[in-house]
Amino acid sequence: MGHIVDPDRAISESKVRLAPGAARMVGALLMAVGAVALVITVVMMATAKDAATQYQALAAYHVGFMTVMAPTLGALVFVMIFQQVNAGWAALLRRQFENVLSMVVPCLFLFVGLGLLSTFFGPLWKWMDPEFVSGDVMYEVKKPFLNTTFFYVRAGVYFTIWTVLATMLRRYSIQQDETGDPWLTAKARRMSSYGLLLFALTTGFASFDWLMSLDHHWFSTMFGVYYFAETAGSSLALCTLIFLVLRQRGYLQDLVTVEHFHDLGKLLFGFTVFWAYIGFSQYFLIWYANIPEETAWFALRKNGGWEAYTFWLVVGRFVVPFFILMPRPFRRNKLILGFACAWILFFHGLDMFWLVRPEATVEVGAHIFERMPFSWLDITGILGPVGIYLGLLMFRIASGPLVPLKDPRLPESLAHKNYV
């Protein structure tokens, strides 16, 4: 039976605040690794003799950027859903999602870096090269939308919307820690209503712009949803992992319990299936219709060395977590759930790699393309954005209370329980 818990008595400072200095060492280390990797990538790009190596390094950086952009956007949508539907159970969990979503500002800088690198050493998006697309009829019809100026204007609009939503939603929550004003919850809720609509549009278009337009001939109306499936799954996995590590380090005892982990595991399971469902829906229609301009994208990923990668991606991103997260006892086991989260995050990165990297090809003759072999540039390029992002996230987590302190829904969240 649910017992009413008084938040003021349940929450003590030692449980909800990291010890001074904690997490900062790891954070600094991650940032250092990221910075070194980034410097190596940029130096290699700048000193490379051939365009192929430059493109490869650029593509790897892009993989890293999209990998960290996904949990940020996923955290944004989860914070807004929690606020919008008045989710009582998740009130305690919201702060870590807010921490992740506040990483949208570092992501903005990562994107600016990507834009600059693409301008000097690219372009990453091949249609930005006027020579490459000259006489390309399929590009000409898309030009009013897909041109460099409008591309960066759109990116500016996306980041403006995300930054405003992220900053305001987090600020309301932080302010409430001090004032306890319940009206801040109402404000956050109102903002979430139109925020969700804006999120759906901006995330969809951002994935069209940044990922789908890597092959500007190809189009799939499902692509925005596919990227959304990754954002939702990766943010859940990342936040669950943060809570598991915090619990393991002795924080949040009796606050975030196995009941919360159980529900996070259910959501993670759901979005794992969702990813497979969307991925298959996209593939199935293109496979069945068999129109060359659509199948080209999958043909690139089912031939020439990528077929095994594609197969194991489906196994790793769907089949394995599907069976790990299905039994109830597994979702309530912190070790198994943590393993599943780390596993999903790893395969989330591999999925981003799968979206971007096959596009890195060299033109060896007239319209004859050859794939670029893997190199250590693929690793440094990815490690740069990921390391910096995770390092900054560590500092962000250490900067304040680990849970909202005066959310009006706290008693409900503290008493949360799964009845069978």
Place this chain on the structure above:
Amino acid sequence: MATHTEYTSESGEPIWGIFGEFKDPSAIYHGAEIVRDAGVKKWDVHSPFPIHGMDEAMGLSGPKVGYLVAFGGMLGASGAMLMQWYMNAYDYKFIVADKPFFAWEQFLPVTFELGVLISAFFAIFGMLALNKLPMFYHPLFKKERFLRASDDGFFIAIEARDSTFNPEKSRELLERAGAFNIELVEE
């Protein structure tokens, strides 16, 4: 119905068990904990609505229907794949849009749907079987008072086939658990 017990009532009828009434959900919740701790195994709690946490108070193990559903899902999915392979790729080879005979892609929607359908059958019929439904007769229905279990009554019934059952001792146990209007039930 087979007789499970040597006890008989005053009229000579075999005894099915004993049941008592409780005031409200809170009372029956704590009553169930006492009966559970007394080591009684064959008993049940009857209430007009689900009471959160009652499975724990009764010491029940987790639900088993999920395993049946998982089995049903795998049976349905693999059966569907096998069926389509047999029909379109083995028994009567069928060319569709120049695809391979056994193209897993085109078989997946049916595989998914049949997996869902069979797991749903296992869920509903497995639930009925585990609950021993449909049940057309139950000794407790002879008691006019018990009909309130679907309205505003809360009851605990201990069956005579339980190893700890004894008309006097079980009555004492129910009293200790906070029950009133305790009555023996004939089969």
